[in-house]
Amino acid sequence: MTALPATDPHTDTPSAAAQPKQTGAHAVVRTLEALGVERVFGYPGGAIMPVYDALTGSSLKHILVRHEQAAAFAADAQARLTGKAGVCMATSGPGATNLLTGIANAYMDSVPMVILTGQVPSGLMGTDAFQEVDVFGMSMPVVKHSIIIRDAERIPELIAEAFDIAESGRPGPVLIDMPKDILQAEAYPTLPPVSRPTAGPSRADQADVDAATALLSQSKRPVLYIGGGVALGGAVDAVRAFMDRTGIPAVATLKGLGCPHPDAPDYLGMLGMHGGRAANVAVDECDLLICCGARFDDRATGRLDSFAQGARIIHMDLDSAEIGKLRAADVAMAGDIADALDRMDPGYLDITEWREECRDRKARHEFRYDAPGNGVYAPAMLKQLSEAAGDDFVAACDVGQHQMWVAQHCRFARPEAHLTSAGLGAMGYGLPAGIGAAMERPDSKVVTITGDGSIMMNIQELATARRYGVPIRILLLDNASLGLVRQWQEYFFDQNFSEIDLYDNPDFAEVAHAFGIEAFTVHSREEVPGAIERLLNSRGPILAHVLIDPRENVWPLVPPGASNADMMED
Amino acid sequence: MFDTLCVELAETEGALMRLIGLVERRGFTIATFEKSEARDGFATVTMRLTARDGVRNPDILSRQIGRLVDVRAIFTPEIAAASQAAHAPHQWSQACPPRI
Ligand SMILES: Cc1ncc(C[n+]2csc(CCOP(=O)(O)OP(=O)(O)O)c2C)c(N)n1
Ligand SMILES: [Mg+2]
Numbered sequence: 086m087t088a089l090p091a092t093d094p095h096t097d098t099p100s101a102a103a104q105p106k107q108t109g110a111h112a113v114v115r116t117l118e119a120l121g122v123e124r125v126f127g128y129p130g131g132a133i134m135p136v137y138d139a140l141t142g143s144s145l146k147h148i149l150v151r152h153e154q155a156a157a158f159a160a161d162a163q164a165r166l167t168g169k170a171g172v173c174m175a176t177s178g179p180g181a182t183n184l185l186t187g188i189a190n191a192y193m194d195s196v197p198m199v200i201l202t203g204q205v206p207s208g209l210m211g212t213d214a215f216q217e218v219d220v221f222g223m224s225m226p227v228v229k230h231s232i233i234i235r236d237a238e239r240i241p242e243l244i245a246e247a248f249d250i251a252e253s254g255r256p257g258p259v260l261i262d263m264p265k266d267i268l269q270a271e272a273y274p275t276l277p278p279v280s281r282p283t284a285g286p287s288r289a290d291q292a293d294v295d296a297a298t299a300l301l302s303q304s305k306r307p308v309l310y311i312g313g314g315v316a317l318g319g320a321v322d323a324v325r326a327f328m329d330r331t332g333i334p335a336v337a338t339l340k341g342l343g344c345p346h347p348d349a350p351d352y353l354g355m356l357g358m359h360g361g362r363a364a365n366v367a368v369d370e371c372d373l374l375i376c377c378g379a380r381f382d383d384r385a386t387g388r389l390d391s392f393a394q395g396a397r398i399i400h401m402d403l404d405s406a407e408i409g410k411l412r413a414a415d416v417a418m419a420g421d422i423a424d425a426l427d428r429m430d431p432g433y434l435d436i437t438e439w440r441e442e443c444r445d446r447k448a449r450h451e452f453r454y455d456a457p458g459n460g461v462y463a464p465a466m467l468k469q470l471s472e473a474a475g476d477d478f479v480a481a482c483d484v485g486q487h488q489m490w491v492a493q494h495c496r497f498a499r500p501e502a503h504l505t506s507a508g509l510g511a512m513g514y515g516l517p518a519g520i521g522a523a524m525e526r527p528d529s530k531v532v533t534i535t536g537d538g539s540i541m542m543n544i545q546e547l548a549t550a551r552r553y554g555v556p557i558r559i560l561l562l563d564n565a566s567l568g569l570v571r572q573w574q575e576y577f578f579d580q581n582f583s584e585i586d587l588y589d590n591p592d593f594a595e596v597a598h599a600f601g602i603e604a605f606t607v608h609s610r611e612e613v614p615g616a617i618e619r620l621l622n623s624r625g626p627i628l629a630h631v632l633i634d635p636r637e638n639v640w641p642l643v644p645p646g647a648s649n650a651d652m653m654e655d
Numbered sequence: 656m657f658d659t660l661c662v663e664l665a666e667t668e669g670a671l672m673r674l675i676g677l678v679e680r681r682g683f684t685i686a687t688f689e690k691s692e693a694r695d696g697f698a699t700v701t702m703r704l705t706a707r708d709g710v711r712n713p714d715i716l717s718r719q720i721g722r723l724v725d726v727r728a729i730f731t732p733e734i735a736a737a738s739q740a741a742h743a744p745h746q747w748s749q750a751c752p753p754r755i
Binding site: 221222225226229230231232233235250255404405406409410 | 667668669672673676680712714715718719721722723724
């Protein structure tokens with residue numbers, strides 16, 4: 086292997102040296118092709134220029150975003166839909182640091198992703214070179230694994246391993262940092278085999294399955310607590326079958342939405358800070374909590390020491406490190422959730438009274454959509470939108486009140502239909518995630534649901550939507566404020582409304598027009614049905630700018646530090 | 656309970672940083688630290704740890720360490736000793752938990 090002369094980092098341009106026939110950069114591109122990658126989201130720059138050079142003539146489709154964070158979010162959304170690692174890439178320094186929020190987002194929500202970063206040449210690493218940051222070190226807390234490639238001949242092997250790690254077990258992001266001299270080195274490595282072996286998950290011990298079944302048989306008031314790990318572990322059908330078989334009432338976390346069938350009679354909805362009364366009270370009163378792929382996150386549990394206080398706990402998770410982390414389990418089952426559920430057969434359960442009680446509470450506390458006035462009532466609009474879109478609906482949410490309304494009022498036939506930044510809660514996710522999703526599922530009804538604050542975090546991606554003719558619909562709920570923060574200030578900071586007023590927002594329909602995107606504004610309730618029809622019937626990109634009342638809040642709300650049972654209601 | 660962890664760690668770039676960073680981030684202080692020379696690509700790291708809040712469970716920490724790709728095995732000498740006298744403890748404290 087011959088290393089080429091390094092580029093001059095100060096001019097940020099490649100050296101004039103003749104390109105070798107095959108380089109490390111070619112190996113990167115060929116390996117991605119061999120691994121079946123079709124799409125890469127990225128943004129070029131000095132250190133990664135060899136890879137951009139090698140892209141010419143490749144079957145890889147590179148999507149040029151307008152900010153690296155958007156590359157990560159788009160790759161993340163694609164991965165959530167496919168279960169296969171999304172791929173994004175950026176240059177060293179600012180390109181790499183711009184990716185970090187997206188990497189953290191994937192880590193928090195266990196999304197498989199492979200991130201390729203260019204790096205300054207090996208000899209300059211550690212010298213504070215131009216556009217040098219230690220992204221390997223900076224990203225360590227938010228990656229499943231990371232590597233710096235030190236030998237061009239090992240590129241295929243290391244990239245294939247990165248995909249394996251990202252996709253297997255509990256998925257997560259894997260970062261590959263690639264010094265420029267490695268990318269430019271002449272290299273003829275062997276490509277990896279096309280199909281990658283992945284080890285299956287372990288199975289719960291029979292003794293634990295028996296212990297769990299025994300607890301279940303004794304229980305009078307069991308509840309299933311369903312989290313994102315169910316979908317990640319391919320256990321959605323098993324959960325639904327278990328619910329049908331046992332009739333146990335179920336609640337879901339933000340990431341668990343779509344796992345229980347939305348019309349299942351014993352599904353009580355989302356629990357937690359903005360969960361429904363039926364869900365939170367059921368958990369509060371249960372005597373057995375069967376936790377499937379959830380992690381007792383504080384947004385779901387409220388005050389932890391009063392969460393399901395009187396209940397025994399069965400905890401199933403693919404990741405044994407989640408079991409007992411925040412709440413001790415009476416029975417712990419690490420491994421395949423579907424397998425464990427299938428093996429639990431408690432026979433007849435004497436829970437009719439409890440089930441009726443839960444169903445009754447659910448009926449009494451259904452959301453109401455008869456808000457007074459003529460203004461657009463966002464919860465009702467979202468409900469109508471998701472029902473009109475039907476099983477093809479895919480929501481890519483931003484973060485704020487609108488995100489919580491989506492979780493409460495939209496109907497999700499499958500968990501992949503709900504793309505949301507759950508663990509990180511990153512404003513700016515919605516638009517790039519919608520782009521990634523709509524590119525992957527052009528025939529679905531992909532709708533980005535965003536707020537006037539959130540859209541401004543990645544509004545430049547309207548250019549990406551326009552450039553690639555992405556079939557995305559954008560529903561922008563404009564309350565001229567950072568609504569969720571405003572709501573907290575209203576209730577927990579003595580109405581001291583500090584820096585939440587976005588009275589001087591631009592006219593978002595005009596902004597969209599300037600990007601060459603069809604857009605219209607919705608002012609009143611009677612315009613809503615037409616707006617939904619127009620959005621869904623358009624191929625997109627299209628943006629509906631919907632003006633809503635800034636005083637509208639998200640209900641119920643569990644105050645910070647309170648028990649879920651002590652929720653505030655409108 | 657235990658406070659000493661032996662970790663068999665691949666001698667790869669960043670592995671040590673990853674291990675130490677994880678321990679610190681998860682709320683533990685490293686009281687003592689010793690690393691052997693690597694043999695066949697693996698070194699042994701022995702750490703005595705204390706939970707910063709005096710409450711965090713080192714058992715969970717050992718499973719979080721077990722998730723690291725660079726970690727081949729984890730050994731807790733106190734538990735190993737206790738298990739010979741009493742009933743068997745959690746198995747994943749004896750060796751690396753299944754890689755996830
Ligand atoms: C990147 C980022 N910065 C800050 C926050 C804190 N935050 C959470 S919700 C919110 C307001 C969001 O405003 P908007 O998008 O208009 O949504 P709304 O609540 O008004 O529906 C803010 C600032 C965040 N979650 N992410
Ligand atoms: Mg807003």
